[in-house]
Amino acid sequence: TLATTIADRHFKTCLMNAAGVRCQSDRDLNALINSNAGAYVTKSATPAYRAGNPEPRMKMIPQGSFNSMGLPNNGLDYYLDFVLKDQAKRPDATNFLSIAGTSLADNLAMLHQIQDSAYNGFVELNLSCPNVPGHPQQGYDFDATKETLTAVFDFYTKPLGVKLPPYFDLAHFDQIAAVLNQFPLTFVTTINSVGNGLIVNYETETVAIKPKGGFGGLGGASVKPTALANVRALSQRLNPSIAVIGVGGIMSGRDAFEHILCGASMLQIGTQFGYEGTKIFDRVAHELDDIMALKGYASLDDFRGKLKTI
Ligand code: DHB
Numbered sequence: 264t265l266a267t268t269i270a271d272r273h274f275k276t277c278l279m280n281a282a283g284v285r286c287q288s289d290r291d292l293n294a295l296i297n298s299n300a301g302a303y304v305t306k307s308a309t310p311a312y313r314a315g316n317p318e319p320r321m322k323m324i325p326q327g328s329f330n331s332m333g334l335p336n337n338g339l340d341y342y343l344d345f346v347l348k349d350q351a352k353r354p355d356a357t358n359f360l361s362i363a364g365t366s367l368a369d370n371l372a373m374l375h376q377i378q379d380s381a382y383n384g385f386v387e388l389n390l391s392c393p394n395v396p397g398h399p400q401q402g403y404d405f406d407a408t409k410e411t412l413t414a415v416f417d418f419y420t421k422p423l424g425v426k427l428p429p430y431f432d433l434a435h436f437d438q439i440a441a442v443l444n445q446f447p448l449t450f451v452t453t454i455n456s457v458g459n460g461l462i463v464n465y466e467t468e469t470v471a472i473k474p475k476g477g478f479g480g481l482g483g484a485s486v487k488p489t490a491l492a493n494v495r496a497l498s499q500r501l502n503p504s505i506a507v508i509g510v511g512g513i514m515s516g517r518d519a520f521e522h523i524l525c526g527a528s529m530l531q532i533g534t535q536f537g538y539e540g541t542k543i544f545d546r547v548a549h550e551l552d553d554i555m556a557l558k559g560y561a562s563l564d565d566f567r568g569k570l571k572t573i
Pocket of ligand 1: 283330332334335363389391392393394395455480
């Protein structure tokens with residue numbers, strides 16, 4: 264069984280979408296509800312509708328994906344309305360509402376609205392959007408992250424996690440974990456895209472996407488080693504009460520298995536879900552089931568976080 268539990272919420276399977284990919288419209292979200300994903304997360308919301316950055320703003324590359332979307336979304340009211348209606352229909356299902364304010368005031372205003380609503384699912388507070396011009400990824404500023412979480416937990420009492428950018432230095436893992444461990448977080452989701460890469464078109468000698476002079480976030484196969492390192496390093500450092508949700512480069516049951524070995528309790532699929540659609544949740548589940556059967560594991564608990572060193 265691929266079942267998993269985070270903070271007493273049960274999920275039939277540990278596989279779900281990653282925020283941003285095919286989760287912007289109610290049509291996208293209903294497709295996820297009707298799939299074999301264990302949960303869904305909504306496109307990161309801002310207080311009001313945003314059109315996002317100018318196109319072209321996404322490119323498929325052989326090693327994954329490349330984008331600078333710029334937070335196109337329908338605004339918090341739209342997603343909160345969707346999750347509230349879904350919650351009324353399926354009271355036993357926990358899902359994820361993603362928010363990504365471009366300022367502390369916006370994040371606090373959205374969280375007040377959620378706190379005052381009947382919503383009882385998870386919120387994924389995105390501290391790592393790399394694509395809004397002039398707005399740095401907050402997760403790279405440890406003091407600002409502490410300030411945000413202090414202000415949030417001053418009033419917010421529902422289950423909340425944060426979506427983190429990838430870190431690349433062991434000292435940074437120590438520093439972000441020391442901040443996060445001061446708060447009653449339910450989960451962390453790691454990693455967001457590897458920010459601000461550059462794809463060059465050799466023939467035309469141009470950049471590949473229009474926003475930000477061509478700079479954009481990388482996802483997919485090429486980011487898996489970075490994702491595994493972040494899942495592992497954070498699992499080793501965070502309070503055991505904070506679940507780690509793994510995302511980055513999951514295309515197969517084997518990738519999923521590796522994320523769980525590194526400590527993930529739930530798995531999100533972005534790039535490859537974009538390419539394959541909801542049937543990926545059947546395929547990867549089947550492949551992971553086969554691997555577990557081969558290795559004699561009955562549940563994720565049998566191997567979660569048990570990566571061995573040599
Ligand atoms: C966008 C990209 C991200 O990586 C993110 O976390 C939020 C938004 C975007 O460009 O829309």
